[in-house]
Amino acid sequence: MGSPAFIAGDWGTTHLRLALCDTDGEVLRGASGPGVAQVQGDFEATLAALTEPWLREHGSLPTILCGMVGSTIGWQNVPYVACPSRPTQIASAMTRIADRDVFIAPGLTCRNRHESPDVMRGEETQILGALRLQPELSGGTRFLCLPGTHTKWAVLENGVVRDFVTSVTGELFAIIRQHSVLVRTDEVTDNGAAFDAAIDQVNRYQHASLSHLLFECRSRQLMSGLSPADAAHYLSGLLIADDVASALRMYRGTTTGPGITLIGAPSLTALYARVLAARSIEHAQIDGAQASLSGLTALHSLLQTRH
Amino acid sequence: MGSPAFIAGDWGTTHLRLALCDTDGEVLRGASGPGVAQVQGDFEATLAALTEPWLREHGSLPTILCGMVGSTIGWQNVPYVACPSRPTQIASAMTRIADRDVFIAPGLTCRNRHESPDVMRGEETQILGALRLQPELSGGTRFLCLPGTHTKWAVLENGVVRDFVTSVTGELFAIIRQHSVLVRTDEVTDNGAAFDAAIDQVNRYQHASLSHLLFECRSRQLMSGLSPADAAHYLSGLLIADDVASALRMYRGTTTGPGITLIGAPSLTALYARVLAARSIEHAQIDGAQASLSGLTALHSLLQTRH
Numbered sequence: 075m076g077s078p079a080f081i082a083g084d085w086g087t088t089h090l091r092l093a094l095c096d097t098d099g100e101v102l103r104g105a106s107g108p109g110v111a112q113v114q115g116d117f118e119a120t121l122a123a124l125t126e127p128w129l130r131e132h133g134s135l136p137t138i139l140c141g142m143v144g145s146t147i148g149w150q151n152v153p154y155v156a157c158p159s160r161p162t163q164i165a166s167a168m169t170r171i172a173d174r175d176v177f178i179a180p181g182l183t184c185r186n187r188h189e190s191p192d193v194m195r196g197e198e199t200q201i202l203g204a205l206r207l208q209p210e211l212s213g214g215t216r217f218l219c220l221p222g223t224h225t226k227w228a229v230l231e232n233g234v235v236r237d238f239v240t241s242v243t244g245e246l247f248a249i250i251r252q253h254s255v256l257v258r259t260d261e262v263t264d265n266g267a268a269f270d271a272a273i274d275q276v277n278r279y280q281h282a283s284l285s286h287l288l289f290e291c292r293s294r295q296l297m298s299g300l301s302p303a304d305a306a307h308y309l310s311g312l313l314i315a316d317d318v319a320s321a322l323r324m325y326r327g328t329t330t331g332p333g334i335t336l337i338g339a340p341s342l343t344a345l346y347a348r349v350l351a352a353r354s355i356e357h358a359q360i361d362g363a364q365a366s367l368s369g370l371t372a373l374h375s376l377l378q379t380r381h
Numbered sequence: 382m383g384s385p386a387f388i389a390g391d392w393g394t395t396h397l398r399l400a401l402c403d404t405d406g407e408v409l410r411g412a413s414g415p416g417v418a419q420v421q422g423d424f425e426a427t428l429a430a431l432t433e434p435w436l437r438e439h440g441s442l443p444t445i446l447c448g449m450v451g452s453t454i455g456w457q458n459v460p461y462v463a464c465p466s467r468p469t470q471i472a473s474a475m476t477r478i479a480d481r482d483v484f485i486a487p488g489l490t491c492r493n494r495h496e497s498p499d500v501m502r503g504e505e506t507q508i509l510g511a512l513r514l515q516p517e518l519s520g521g522t523r524f525l526c527l528p529g530t531h532t533k534w535a536v537l538e539n540g541v542v543r544d545f546v547t548s549v550t551g552e553l554f555a556i557i558r559q560h561s562v563l564v565r566t567d568e569v570t571d572n573g574a575a576f577d578a579a580i581d582q583v584n585r586y587q588h589a590s591l592s593h594l595l596f597e598c599r600s601r602q603l604m605s606g607l608s609p610a611d612a613a614h615y616l617s618g619l620l621i622a623d624d625v626a627s628a629l630r631m632y633r634g635t636t637t638g639p640g641i642t643l644i645g646a647p648s649l650t651a652l653y654a655r656v657l658a659a660r661s662i663e664h665a666q667i668d669g670a671q672a673s674l675s676g677l678t679a680l681h682s683l684l685q686t687r688h
Contacts, residue, residue, distance in 0.1 A: 183604065188586045190597045191604035224596060240596035245561055253556045256549065279495045283627030284591050285620065289531060289547035290497045297490065297498035313592065320590030 075100050078132045081125055082370035084363070085143035086196055087111050087223075090120075091363065094128045094135075099371030103128060110142040117149035121176070136377065138370045140179040141196035144169070150178060154193060157184035158236045161202035161369075165376035179373060186239040187324050194238060196366070197226045200337050201235060203369030204360050211335065217325060220362070221314075221338040221346050223248070227321045239324065243317040244342075247310060256291040257309050259302035268304035269345070272311025273352045276319055284316045310345065318349045338362040382407050385439045388432055389677035391670070392450035393503055394418050394530075397427075398670065401435045401442075406678030410435060417449040424456035428483070443684065445677045447486040448503035451476070457485060461500060464491035465541045468509035468676075472683030486680060493546040494631050501545060503673070504533045507644050508542060510676030511667050518642065524632060527669070528621075528645040528653050530555070534628045546631065550624040551649075554617060563598040564616050566609035575611035576652070579618025580659045583626055591623045617652065625656045645669040 076096030084091045088109035093101045105124045113120050121137065129135060144152035152169040159182060167180045181195030197220045204218070205211050211218075212233035220226040223245045228238035251257050275287060291309045294300035300308060333356025336343035343359040350357040383403030391398045395416035400408045412431045420427050428444065436442060451459035459476040466489060474487045488502030504527045511525070512518050519540035527533040530552045535545035558564050582594060598616045601607035607615060640663025643650035650666040657664040 188582065188589055188594065188597070190582070191600045192596070193600055193603060239593055240600070241590070241592040242561075242563065242595045243592050245563075246592060246595075249556050249560045253560050254549075254552055256552075275495065275497070281627070281630040281633075282495055283548070283623050285548040285550050285553060285624055286546055286627045286631070287495065288549045288553075289499070290495070293498045293500055293547070296500060316590050317592055320588070320593045323588040324593070326588075 075102065078102055078128070078135060080135055080374045081128065081137040082367055082374070083121070083137060083139040083143075084141055084196065084199075084366040084370070085110060085139050085148070086141040090124075090143075091366075092124055093367060094132075095367070095371060095374075097371075097375070099367055099374075101367070110145070110148050117143065118171075118174070134175060136374065137176045138168075138179070138373050138377070139176065140199035140366065140370060140373075144178040144180060145195055148178075152178050152180040154181045154183035154195075155198075157182055157238070158231075158234045160234050161198060161205060162372070162376060164198055164202060165373050168373065168377070177373070177377060179370075182235060182238070184235075184237045186237055188239065192238060192240055194220075194226050194228075194240070197228075197337075198235070199369035199373065200362055200365040201228065201230070201369070202372050203365035203367065204335065204337055205233060206368045206372045207360060207365065208335075217321075217334045219321070219334055219336050219338075219346060221336065221342045222362075225317060227324070229325075239321075241317045241320065243313045247313050250288070250309060251306060256288060257302065257305045259306055261303040261306075265304050265307045266348075268300065268307035269311035269348065270352070272308045273315040273349055276312060276315035277353065280319055280323075284312065287312050287316070311349075314345050315349050315352075318346065318353070322353075322355075333357050335360060337365050382409065385409055385435070385442060387442055387681045388435065388444040389674055389681070390428070390444060390446040390450075391448055391503065391506075391673040391677070392417060392446050392455070393448040394454075397431075397450075398673075399431055400674060401439075402674070402678060402681075404678075404682070406674055406681075408674070417452070417455050424450065425478075425481070441482060443681065444483045445475075445486070445680050445684070446483065447506035447673065447677060447680075451485040451487060452502055455485075459485050459487045461488045461490035461502075462505075464489055464545070465538075465543045467541050468505060468512060469679070469683060471505055471509060472680050475680065475684070484680070484684060486677075489542060489545070491542075491544045493544055495546065499545060499547055501527075501533050501535075501547070504535070504644075505542070506676035506680065507669055507672040508535065508537070508676070509679050510672035510674065511642065511644055512540060513675045513679045514667060514672065515642075524628075524641045526628070526641055526643050526645075526653060528643065528649045529669075532624060534631070536632075546628075548624045548627070550620045554620050557595070557616060558613060563595060564609065564612045566613055568610040568613075570610045570614075572611050572614045573655075575607065575614035576618040576655065577659070579615045580622040580656055583619060583622035584660065587626055587630075591619065594619050594623070618656075621652050622656050622659075625653065625660070629660075629662075640664050642667060644672050 090107035094103040216230040397414035401410040
């Protein structure tokens with residue numbers, strides 16, 4: 075393990091995850107703080123309070139940040155880089171906070187396959203990190219799925235992000251679970267059977283919109299003895315299976331030869347993996363936190379080259 | 382206008398709409414009260430407080446109720462009638478509240494076209510009413526759409542409700558508008574252009590799931606100058622156009638010859654009509670409140686026959 079070289083920060087809407095790293099991205103210390111939406115105006119003070127002990131011990135170090143911290147609701151708005159884009163291009167588009175050794179990565183924008191504008195912030199750094207962790211992803215056409223509140227489906231061609239599309243699967247799950255009459259429970263159980271039944275239902279009735287299937291979460295409770303806790307799993311299965319089915323229809327005609335690489339929280343990529351397995355589609359999983367850290371490490375190296 | 386013959390009550394989750402009617406369903410007096418979810422336990426007292434002046438003036442009259450008042454969260458649970466069912470069958474399955482001149486209509490249940498249980502409560506009375514208002518609906522195969530929080534798409538064959546499916550379009554609109562980051566506005570404007578743009582988008586990309594299109598409500602605000610108020614119209618257009626597209630795929634192969642009959646609040650059926658017009662599909666609109674009243678009137682007549 076080397077000496078401290080930089081501070082990596084994944085600063086999203088709801089969390090800040092900081093790490094003191096060596097040049098290879100090995101984590102020497104870690105800390106966590108408030109998300110962008112929780113910070114009361116002063117990003118600098120929030121960051122300083124968390125990194126001050128490290129800087130006092132090791133002297134001045136650059137800080138590399140990614141995520142919503144670079145948005146209009148963040149510390150400083152960093153313009154999006156337009157696709158097609160090689161993830162390393164992000165490095166040269168990083169914005170430096172004036173008079174500070176702090177750099178913020180830009181997000182990506184594209185015209186997606188539905189001829190609409192699309193955006194990501196944070197996932198571009200995870201993609202860069204995935205390419206560093208698994209260099210073989212730079213060859214040929216690759217499909218990436220980054221599940222989350224807003225899931226991103228991205229196409230990589232020879233290491234270039236060609237385009238991507240956002241699905242609101244995670245957000246729909248959260249707001250339906252919290253605010254709808256369809257599923258009313260706080261209970262969390264592990265019921266793969268209800269999840270799998272929902273996968274089957276989506277795969278059997280691919281012509282049916284999500285809005286024509288979601289009521290089953292309630293009607294199966296009323297008429298078929300589905301428990302409230304299982305209804306939440308059924309909901310999750312409907313949403314994720316529908317998300318996957320829509321993505322596969324979108325990619326139709328493009329070979330998904332090497333399968334799909336899932337990048338995200340392991341508990342979430344496992345659910346997508348379960349849907350892909352049910353469709354016999356090859357897939358691999360990369361931990362999203364590791365991908366972020368690896369991407370921030372790559373950005374730090376590229377920054378050294380730039381100077 | 383005849384003399385008072387009965388009291389009609391459409392008692393849903395959020396509203397109670399009462400009318401003092403003659404035998405033809407002409408409204409002599411009207412009143413409104415709390416929905417099933419608002420009543421604090423005592424349905425009898427709630428009803429009595431509203432009808433007491435009428436009963437005092439005109440003597441004893443039967444009260445015919447439909448809607449969620451007949452559910453597990455209502456006054457008394459009235460079992461569903463199974464489809465295929467002729468709407469007049471509802472009359473013989475009405476439940477009488479013990480020792481009271483109050484009758485509650487049952488809902489309908491079916492195995493829908495996605496092989497799942499489905500239910501309706503209140504809409505069956507509207508369908509009965511629509512058949513009374515427009516007897517020609519009893520001939521051939523007819524498609525009904527009853528938009529609302531939970532929209533019902535029903536197939537009538539020679540006056541028999543064969544099956545139906547529920548879409549959660551109205552509820553999704555409400556919870557996304559209130560709780561999602563996609564659309565944040567309380568402003569209400571009349572922008573048909575944003576609604577129509579969403580219809581076009583759904584019709585152009587029918588392979589795309591709703592969850593892959595909804596993010597456009599946000600990305601078009603960020604990147605294409607869509608205003609927050611217009612984003613709400615765009616959201617509405619996406620949801621309703623997707624609902625219609627899914628219903629038409631479901632009915633594929635079945636002739637929609639005479640078009641689709643929309644039954645509901647005029648402001649809502651107008652939006653569905655706009656989507657159907659964009660697809661050159663014939664349609665007609667029936668006011669949902671009139672359909673309910675007409676259905677309750679039919680139930681009253683059938684009740685007289687039964688005795």
